[in-house]
Amino acid sequence: MKKIIFFVFTLFLLNGFFFLHGKTPESSDQCFVCHEQLGGVADLFKKDIHFQKGISCSGCHGGDSKTDDMDKAMSKSAGFLGIPKGDDISLRCANCHAKKEMMQKYGSQLPTNQLELLKASVHGKLSTNGKEKIIQCTTCHNAHGIVSVKNPVSPVYSLNIPNTCGKCHSNAKYMQTYNPSLSVDQVAKYRTSVHGMLNAKGDPKPAECASCHGSHGIRATADTKSQVYALNIPETCSKCHSDAQYMAGYKIPTDQYAKYAKSVHGKALLEKHDVGAPACNSCHGNHGATPPGVESISKVCGSCHALNADLFSSSPHKQAFDKEKLPECETCHSNHEILPATKAMLGVDKEAVCSKCHTETKSTKGYFVAQKMRSYIDSLDVSEALALKLIYEAEQKGMEISETKFKLRDAHQAKLEARTMVHSFNEEKFKEVVIGKGLAVTTASISEAREAVDNYFFRRYGLMVSVFIISLLSLSLYLYIKQIEKKQASKLP
Amino acid sequence: MKKIIKNFYDYLDERLHLEDLVHFMGKKYVPVHSHSLWYYFGGVSLFFFIVQVITGILLLFYYKAGPDLAFESIQYIMSKVQFGWLIRSVHGWAANLFILSAVIHMFSVYFEKAYRKPRELTWISGMLMLFLGMGFGFSGYLLPWNELSFFATKVGSDIAGAVPIIGEPMKILMRGGPDVTGATLSRLFGFHVALFPGIFTVVLGIHLLLIQRQGISEPMHFEQLDKKEKKTMPFFPNFLLRDLLLWLVMLNVLAILAVFFPAELGHKADAFGSAPEGIKPEWYFLFMFQSLKYLPAHILFIEGEVLGILLFGAAFALWLIVPFWDRKTARGEQNKLITYIGIFVIIFIIVLTILGWVA
Numbered sequence: 001m002k003k004i005i006f007f008v009f010t011l012f013l014l015n016g017f018f019f020l021h022g023k024t025p026e027s028s029d030q031c032f033v034c035h036e037q038l039g040g041v042a043d044l045f046k047k048d049i050h051f052q053k054g055i056s057c058s059g060c061h062g063g064d065s066k067t068d069d070m071d072k073a074m075s076k077s078a079g080f081l082g083i084p085k086g087d088d089i090s091l092r093c094a095n096c097h098a099k100k101e102m103m104q105k106y107g108s109q110l111p112t113n114q115l116e117l118l119k120a121s122v123h124g125k126l127s128t129n130g131k132e133k134i135i136q137c138t139t140c141h142n143a144h145g146i147v148s149v150k151n152p153v154s155p156v157y158s159l160n161i162p163n164t165c166g167k168c169h170s171n172a173k174y175m176q177t178y179n180p181s182l183s184v185d186q187v188a189k190y191r192t193s194v195h196g197m198l199n200a201k202g203d204p205k206p207a208e209c210a211s212c213h214g215s216h217g218i219r220a221t222a223d224t225k226s227q228v229y230a231l232n233i234p235e236t237c238s239k240c241h242s243d244a245q246y247m248a249g250y251k252i253p254t255d256q257y258a259k260y261a262k263s264v265h266g267k268a269l270l271e272k273h274d275v276g277a278p279a280c281n282s283c284h285g286n287h288g289a290t291p292p293g294v295e296s297i298s299k300v301c302g303s304c305h306a307l308n309a310d311l312f313s314s315s316p317h318k319q320a321f322d323k324e325k326l327p328e329c330e331t332c333h334s335n336h337e338i339l340p341a342t343k344a345m346l347g348v349d350k351e352a353v354c355s356k357c358h359t360e361t362k363s364t365k366g367y368f369v370a371q372k373m374r375s376y377i378d379s380l381d382v383s384e385a386l387a388l389k390l391i392y393e394a395e396q397k398g399m400e401i402s403e404t405k406f407k408l409r410d411a412h413q414a415k416l417e418a419r420t421m422v423h424s425f426n427e428e429k430f431k432e433v434v435i436g437k438g439l440a441v442t443t444a445s446i447s448e449a450r451e452a453v454d455n456y457f458f459r460r461y462g463l464m465v466s467v468f469i470i471s472l473l474s475l476s477l478y479l480y481i482k483q484i485e486k487k488q489a490s491k492l493p
Numbered sequence: 494m495k496k497i498i499k500n501f502y503d504y505l506d507e508r509l510h511l512e513d514l515v516h517f518m519g520k521k522y523v524p525v526h527s528h529s530l531w532y533y534f535g536g537v538s539l540f541f542f543i544v545q546v547i548t549g550i551l552l553l554f555y556y557k558a559g560p561d562l563a564f565e566s567i568q569y570i571m572s573k574v575q576f577g578w579l580i581r582s583v584h585g586w587a588a589n590l591f592i593l594s595a596v597i598h599m600f601s602v603y604f605e606k607a608y609r610k611p612r613e614l615t616w617i618s619g620m621l622m623l624f625l626g627m628g629f630g631f632s633g634y635l636l637p638w639n640e641l642s643f644f645a646t647k648v649g650s651d652i653a654g655a656v657p658i659i660g661e662p663m664k665i666l667m668r669g670g671p672d673v674t675g676a677t678l679s680r681l682f683g684f685h686v687a688l689f690p691g692i693f694t695v696v697l698g699i700h701l702l703l704i705q706r707q708g709i710s711e712p713m714h715f716e717q718l719d720k721k722e723k724k725t726m727p728f729f730p731n732f733l734l735r736d737l738l739l740w741l742v743m744l745n746v747l748a749i750l751a752v753f754f755p756a757e758l759g760h761k762a763d764a765f766g767s768a769p770e771g772i773k774p775e776w777y778f779l780f781m782f783q784s785l786k787y788l789p790a791h792i793l794f795i796e797g798e799v800l801g802i803l804l805f806g807a808a809f810a811l812w813l814i815v816p817f818w819d820r821k822t823a824r825g826e827q828n829k830l831i832t833y834i835g836i837f838v839i840i841f842i843i844v845l846t847i848l849g850w851v852a
Contacts, residue, residue, distance in 0.1 A: 474738055
């Protein structure tokens with residue numbers, strides 16, 4: 001009887017204990033009860049968001065967490081799975097994280113497509129050992145100490161992401177096994193960037209790895225679906241840089257994307273889908289993104305426009321720009337809104353960039369050179385237009401003029417060359433290209449096209465003459481036949 | 494001047510006995526009746542053939558056969574060679590007018606039943622020349638090596654390849670391989686400038702010899718008439734001069750067509766390019782091409798296209814040997830069935846050609 005009373009009393013006390021502490025795994029999870037005494041992972045798990053939501057060890061490891069009999073709890077019949085390995089790790093996480101109802105049960109608003117995205121990502125597709133994919137959920141999130149992404153101790157908190165990614169991506173030996181051609185200096189470069197420096201100072205807003213590359217669905221840069229695929233880069237950068245509210249504290253404009261989209265580079269990339277056209281990272285760098293300084297602008301532009309940069313460097317403008325501390329290319333061409341270089345930029349008109357510095361009274365030599373250079377280009381344009389008109393006229397008249405038409409393309413080529421040569425700001429060199437090459441071609445084309453048009457009329461007149469002669473011959477022959485037949489008729493009896 | 498001509502004539506006469514020839518020609522008479530106009534189309538065909546030979550030789554001076562040179566050489570002829578454009582345009586137009594006048598000539602002979610004994614061989618030689626003329630057209634079409642000619646040759650040789658048993662070897666022979674390539678160009682060039690002209694000249698010689706030997710065919714109703722009732726004109730000089738007059742008129746027509754509608758250059762053939770829209774053969778193949786398009790994919794156990802080709806083959810064969818199966822005409826009786834068949838064939842060709850043209 002005493003025993004019964006003691007049992008009921010014990011039950012009562014336990015009930016009161018559970019009532020006071022609520023239903024936590026600590027109280028009901030026999031796995032945790034034992035493992036807590038062992039320390040290690042249980043201590044980590046205490047801080048884990050899953051533990052706090054009441055998820056038992058058995059949620060991932062299986063087994064019967066209600067029994068204190070270790071053999072029973074960790075038996076196969078109780079569904080004990082042990083430590084998940086390889087791809088099983090992510091599948092185990094997805095048991096809950098891919099199920100909406102399960103996530104709602106724990107009051108989570110997290111998306112449920114992480115595993116799907118991971119599988120499609122470069123990390124989820126490739127394998128270094130042939131047994132498992134490169135990354136499992138635990139690679140970035142850890143296993144027993146998982147906390148919210150907003151928690152500063154999380155390895156995927158924005159300030160920690162560069163180091164988390166860098167664990168692998170800065171490890172040359174490891175990366176060799178996966179992609180030997182991929183550089184391993186991204187984190188080092190990132191730390192030199194404006195984004196990286198602010199991140200290091202504790203500002204969580206500037207871009208880190210996941211801001212541009214994505215998190216679960218990271219794809220190779222050559223993949224058209226990648227956020228950092230050449231065509232997608234401007235939009236990726238603009239997510240932050242065009243958001244005036246987000247960028248409010250950084251005192252930089254937010255119209256770069258709008259300007260870039262209007263530029264010759266933006267149109268080539270965004271409209272013509274020319275992946276060779278420069279995107280934001282082409283000038284600013286990618287991991288080490290930073291605005292180019294006055295000194296380095298011509299080097300940045302010169303990495304593509306090499307001839308222009310060379311000609312400019314050896315031109316008299318180089319010294320003048322350095323003296324005035326003017327950004328070289330940007331002074332005439334602007335930065336984000338670089339418009340097609342038309343002849344309107346050259347000369348002394350109001351819209352010509354030369355007239356910003358050269359006037360009739362100030363820097364006059366440049367004024368007159370610019371005026372002459374513009375007149376050469378105007379002459380070539382007029383001459384080319386006339387050649388085209390005459391070629392069209394000859395074609396309309398059915399004349400074979402394809403060779404001349406083909407040759408005239410050299411005039412266009414001369415104009416393209418002139419656009420480069422203008423950076424020498426040397427009248428003679430410019431004249432040699434525009435007049436020596438371009439105008440020579442257009443003049444020859446005009447002459448050939450005129451000849452073709454004249455030939456057309458010559459054919460018509462020639463035809464008139466030949467038709468007249470043949471008709472005259474026909475008429476004479478007809479009259480001769482009549483004469484013969486008349487003679488023959490008169491001889492008949 | 495007259496004395497010089499007479500001396501020259503005497504010189505030749507002494508050696509060649511030209512007087513006999515003049516005497517022979519002076520005795521030749523051409524029947525004069527309501528359908529005499531059709532007699533001239535044989536001469537007109539000959540005229541266009543002569544023009545073809547002359548302009549063809551001139552084009553040969555500059556034309557270079559080969560996939561890398563053919564188009565460029567034609568471009569050179571059209572733009573740089575003095576009157577090259579005229580020579581090529583005249584060559585192209587004379588080819589078409591030759592087929593047209595030969596077809597008219599053939600139908601006039603058919604409706605006049607002039608193929609009847611003893612002129613069966615004249616008919617056969619004439620038909621052979623018409624087929625050779627079409628062969629000239631087909632082989633010459635590829636020579637400019639432009640897109641249209643390339644793909645039209647591809648389609649045309651594919652159709653020929655559909656003929657059972659002999660089709661495939663014939664296609665390989667024509668193309669110089671399984672596809673239309675530079676080898677096809679070399680081969681068709683050879684056919685166009687050596688093989689066909691050689692055969693044509695022999696057949697033409699036989700044809701003209703037969704005409705001279707047998708005289709010009711009289712219409713059937715002439716056979717009922719007395720010699721005095723038969724209206725005729727001397728072959729020399731009357732008919733020959735009239736023929737010459739028509740040749741001059743045709744020369745004028747050729748000049749006008751060549752100047753106002755010069756031959757086009759097109760775009761250079763690209764075997765890997767897509768075929769231009771609306772590929773059509775030359776107009777004289779159009780009725781056959783269009784007929785094959787109307788046939789269903791399968792007729793009983795045989796492919797529609799194959800059946801069509803076989804039917805055309807049989808029809809051409811029957812047409813070729815008409816002097817041998819038209820026994821009624823051979824007996825000197827009127828055969829209206831032949832006339833009805835001829836009218837049906839003309840209507841069929843005209844309707845299908847128009848449908849092919851507008852399609």
